[in-house]
Amino acid sequence: MAxxxxxxxxxxxxxxxxxxxxxxxxxxxxxxRHGVLAGGxxxxxxxxxxxxxxxxxxxxxxxxxxxxxxxxxxxxxxxKPTSGSICINGRVRNEKMFRRRSCYILQDDRVQxxxxxxxxxxxAADLKLGNHISGQQKKRRVEEIITSLGLSRARHTRxxxxxxxxxxxxxxxxxxxxxxxxxxxxxxxxxxDSSISKQIxxxxxxxxxxxxxxxxxxxxxxxxxxxxxxxxxxxxxxxxAYVGAVPQLLPCLEEMNLMCxxxxxxxxxxxxxxxxxxxxxxxxxxxxxxxxxxxxVSHETDSNLIEKSNLGACEEVCLTxxxxxxxxxxxxxLLAIKSTYNTSFWKQFTTLTRRSxxxxxxxxxFTVMTxxxxxxxxxxxxxxxxxxxxxxxxxRNNYNFLNFSLMFLMFTAFSAVTIxxxxxxxxxxxxxxxxxxxAGAYYISTLVSTLPTQTVCTLCYAFIAYWLTGQPNEIRxxxxxxxxxxxxxxxxxxxxxxxxxxxxxxxGVIFGPFFIMPFTIFSGFFxxxxxxxxxxxxxxQASFLKHGLVGLVLSIYGMDRPxxxxxxxxxxxxxxxxxxxxxxxxxxxxxxxIVALLSIGLIVSVLAFLILKVxxxxxx
Ligand SMILES: Nc1ncnc2c1ncn2[C@@H]1O[C@H](COP(=O)(O)OP(=O)(O)OP(=O)(O)O)[C@@H](O)[C@H]1O
Numbered sequence: 001m002a003x004x005x006x007x008x009x010x011x012x013x014x015x016x017x018x019x020x021x022x023x024x025x026x027x028x029x030x031x032x033r034h035g036v037l038a039g040g041x042x043x044x045x046x047x048x049x050x051x052x053x054x055x056x057x058x059x060x061x062x063x064x065x066x067x068x069x070x071x072x073x074x075x076x077x078x079x080k081p082t083s084g085s086i087c088i089n090g091r092v093r094n095e096k097m098f099r100r101r102s103c104y105i106l107q108d109d110r111v112q113x114x115x116x117x118x119x120x121x122x123x124a125a126d127l128k129l130g131n132h133i134s135g136q137q138k139k140r141r142v143e144e145i146i147t148s149l150g151l152s153r154a155r156h157t158r159x160x161x162x163x164x165x166x167x168x169x170x171x172x173x174x175x176x177x178x179x180x181x182x183x184x185x186x187x188x189x190x191x192x193d194s195s196i197s198k199q200i201x202x203x204x205x206x207x208x209x210x211x212x213x214x215x216x217x218x219x220x221x222x223x224x225x226x227x228x229x230x231x232x233x234x235x236x237x238x239x240x241a242y243v244g245a246v247p248q249l250l251p252c253l254e255e256m257n258l259m260c261x262x263x264x265x266x267x268x269x270x271x272x273x274x275x276x277x278x279x280x281x282x283x284x285x286x287x288x289x290x291x292x293x294x295x296x297v298s299h300e301t302d303s304n305l306i307e308k309s310n311l312g313a314c315e316e317v318c319l320t321x322x323x324x325x326x327x328x329x330x331x332x333x334l335l336a337i338k339s340t341y342n343t344s345f346w347k348q349f350t351t352l353t354r355r356s357x358x359x360x361x362x363x364x365x366f367t368v369m370t371x372x373x374x375x376x377x378x379x380x381x382x383x384x385x386x387x388x389x390x391x392x393x394x395x396r397n398n399y400n401f402l403n404f405s406l407m408f409l410m411f412t413a414f415s416a417v418t419i420x421x422x423x424x425x426x427x428x429x430x431x432x433x434x435x436x437x438x439a440g441a442y443y444i445s446t447l448v449s450t451l452p453t454q455t456v457c458t459l460c461y462a463f464i465a466y467w468l469t470g471q472p473n474e475i476r477x478x479x480x481x482x483x484x485x486x487x488x489x490x491x492x493x494x495x496x497x498x499x500x501x502x503x504x505x506x507x508g509v510i511f512g513p514f515f516i517m518p519f520t521i522f523s524g525f526f527x528x529x530x531x532x533x534x535x536x537x538x539x540x541q542a543s544f545l546k547h548g549l550v551g552l553v554l555s556i557y558g559m560d561r562p563x564x565x566x567x568x569x570x571x572x573x574x575x576x577x578x579x580x581x582x583x584x585x586x587x588x589x590x591x592x593x594i595v596a597l598l599s600i601g602l603i604v605s606v607l608a609f610l611i612l613k614v615x616x617x618x619x620x
Pocket of ligand 1: 032033034042044062063064065066067068069070071219
């Protein structure tokens with residue numbers, strides 16, 4: 001421990017924290033539509049006021065449904081208030097600038113399970129610290145965070161295997177990489193036992209003491225945590241019930257003849273009586289305006305606090321070594337020039353692609369399983385339709401094989417993404433909101449990193465099935481067959497991303513087939529173009545499966561294929577041109593089909609991206 005301590009102090013901090021930021025808000029109200037049909041409205045926050053200062057740990061507390069998370073969302077810039085103003089150091093907040101200098105750690109603070117602590121922090125450093133910070137400095141910063149948060153022993157442990165407290169510290173560490181002067185944390189202690197909660201609150205206390213504005217929501221902070229809290233902001237039904245220091249809470253309540261029983265946690269008492277005494281409490285606090293109970297922060301020594309908090313035995317004592325925030329002039333100038341992201345789109349894209357590929361590599365079970373399923377299915381289908389490709393009597397069966405291949409690859413590509421993509425949304429939401437990267441960089445990197453596995457699976461299937469079913473031994477036909485299957489699987493993958501962007505896993509599984517089944521009906525296999533009512537014929541053009549099926553038929557029976565051998569007395573499709581004619585494929589051009597598939601893929605991708613962008617902006 002000692003060595004860790006000294007090691008951290010020896011390093012030159014690469015801290016980027018800027019000036020202290022005091023947040024004040026006036027008359028914040030938030031009203032939502034309640035019941036779209038009824039046209040009703042529900043007031044969630046009512047003209048709230050308050051001030052949260054740098055150097056202090058502020059806890060927003062209140063009963064469930066009091067409006068804590070809503071207030072936090074508004075202060076962090078996640079939600080816009082219906083009315084009211086928010087000022088930073090007395091001036092109206094510039095949201096873009098504020099977002100760059102603050103971070104918001106949501107309750108559902110998922111991290112990349114497949115990456116170790118060190119890798120996660122390294123990637124966070126690459127994304128959050130601009131190109132003006134050297135690789136050496138980034139490395140040093142990662143080391144500082146690991147040491148300071150007491151994560152040295154677990155640095156090579158994958159995040160998925162960390163304890164709840166370690167995961168929470170990692171989530172905080174990821175944001176600390178860029179030393180934001182303002183930190184918002186929604187329920188950072190939920191789901192943690194009391195000793196881990198103490199460690200987390202102690203960490204937040206230290207972060208505040210180093211000049212940051214730390215604002216935390218807590219349902220009901222336990223007595224053991226209260227001495228580390230500088231300011232309580234208690235809420236009741238969307239209004240402020242108390243704002244001030246913890247020791248001032250009892251005198252304040254006593255003034256209203258509200259006597260807390262001896263040996264009772266005053267905060268528990270406040271929660272218990274807040275509903276019945278809401279109007280008195282709100283009046284007394286001036287709905288957050290009354291500064292009477294606010295006292296200057298006590299600069300209690302760390303050793304005192306550690307003693308009081310009973311933290312002595314744990315490794316987290318080395319949290320005290322977290323380097324104090326320092327102003328970095330280079331970064332300050334850069335911040336003033338460009339007010340969005342620290343790294344270029346290309347850097348974000350390459351870093352995210354590296355991270356995705358590393359996660360895929362670390363989770364070989366999924367890749368091996370999907371490749372295995374494709375190979376097994378190809379062997380099975382090859383066995384069922386064994387060597388039918390050259391015989392005129394089996395042309396219908398061969399057509400069925402081609403259609404099956406399309407359906408199989410479409411469903412596997414579609415469902416894999418529909419299930420896996422929504423799981424990433426909480427991580428992306430936090431990282432995107434905290435300005436790690438643009439939605440575009442993330443989306444393209446996801447697409448690119450998913451393609452190798454999809455390509456390998458599709459080619460494995462195509463290779464095995466093509467040769468087992470005895471299709472023509474010609475490279476150009478095999479290439480056509482593979483390229484159509486690949487494109488169809490890519491389009492299906494994009495459709496999976498579209499569904500994954502819209503729904504959570506459960507709804508994706510339920511509604512996904514509704515989005516994909518119409519394309520199978522209009523593939524030309526079940527219903528022929530000229531047999532369909534005229535007003536739905538355009539749907540054939542929109543169906544990627546129709547273009548895929550025509551592409552496969554052209555690859556196998558087009559391109560001037562010579563007459564087929566007939567192993568029985570009469571074969572209807574000895575002439576491949578007859579088959580093309582019967583299936584409305586005459587006049588179709590392979591190149592145009594490829595263009596159609598690429599265009600559909602592009603449209604679906606753009607749609608998926610737009611939906612993802614909207615979803616990341618909203619808490620849905
Ligand atoms: N978009 C919305 N539409 C309708 N009601 C909403 C909406 N957003 C929030 N609410 C309601 O506003 C109230 C406050 O919600 P909020 O999540 O801020 O409470 P909270 O104090 O954080 O509760 P908890 O501690 O349980 O998380 C709740 O009753 C919630 O149901």
